[in-house]
Amino acid sequence: MPAAPRCFALVPCAGVGARAGTGGPKQYATLHGRAVVAHTLSALAQVTRLAATLVVLAPDDRVFEFHATRFVGPRAWVARCGGATRAESVLGGLDALRAHDAAADDWVLVHDAARCLLQPAWVDRLIDACLDDPVGGLLALPLADTLKAALPLAGGDGERVAATLDRSGKWLAQTPQMFRLGLLQSALNEAAATGVVVTDESSAVEALGLAPRLVPGDQENLKLTWPADFALAARLLETR
Numbered sequence: 001m002p003a004a005p006r007c008f009a010l011v012p013c014a015g016v017g018a019r020a021g022t023g024g025p026k027q028y029a030t031l032h033g034r035a036v037v038a039h040t041l042s043a044l045a046q047v048t049r050l051a052a053t054l055v056v057l058a059p060d061d062r063v064f065e066f067h068a069t070r071f072v073g074p075r076a077w078v079a080r081c082g083g084a085t086r087a088e089s090v091l092g093g094l095d096a097l098r099a100h101d102a103a104a105d106d107w108v109l110v111h112d113a114a115r116c117l118l119q120p121a122w123v124d125r126l127i128d129a130c131l132d133d134p135v136g137g138l139l140a141l142p143l144a145d146t147l148k149a150a151l152p153l154a155g156g157d158g159e160r161v162a163a164t165l166d167r168s169g170k171w172l173a174q175t176p177q178m179f180r181l182g183l184l185q186s187a188l189n190e191a192a193a194t195g196v197v198v199t200d201e202s203s204a205v206e207a208l209g210l211a212p213r214l215v216p217g218d219q220e221n222l223k224l225t226w227p228a229d230f231a232l233a234a235r236l237l238e239t240r
Helices: 037-044 086-099 120-130 182-193 201-206 226-240
Strands: 007-013 050-059 076-081 107-110 136-144 147-154 159-165 170-180 214-215
Touching: 007 037, 007 147, 037 050, 037 120, 050 086, 076 086, 086 107, 086 170, 107 120, 107 182, 120 136, 120 170, 120 214, 136 201, 159 182, 170 182, 170 201
Parallel strands: 007 050, 007 107, 050 076, 136 214
Antiparallel strands: 107 170, 136 170, 147 159
């Protein structure tokens, strides 16, 4: 009998986080006594159905091990093959998983290093929803707020409302995003070859004409992008 497909986590961790205002890569900023990425990896380590977690670093990264001292053991993998874009880093990570004998039909859960409030139960929810899905899917939130389109002011000094958009059927994408290794590899390679701009793994799969499954996420699964996000994340961690 063929072996059942396994699940792997892949964490792109090669970005510089220029918008975060942390004076360095935001994944290494200190949050509640630990590096941001350390919180992220701690949550993934608690998901027992993950065969391993692979962290994709920039080739010249020499500080990850200092910031993630607990990321050790047979389920903790590192590959210094990150690229200039998220898509390039994920593709490099998929090649690294192949080198670890991951198969084309194994599942890969790509998760942002900066979504450090992740809870293991949310990952299990995604796996439960997608394990038998023909495409895969992602955690996401239905859009709750009124959605506005913006029009730049003359001279670039701010923006005004151009229109109110229909928010029905619109979701905010989160991570993890879960797809078969072979499918995701094909989707990202096709996007690179055709010049399609992808902002997440789902958009690459969508460009193939497929429809990933939307799995309800959580409001706390925020991505640290702006300085204010760090203050909010610190408050949320203190209440846990």
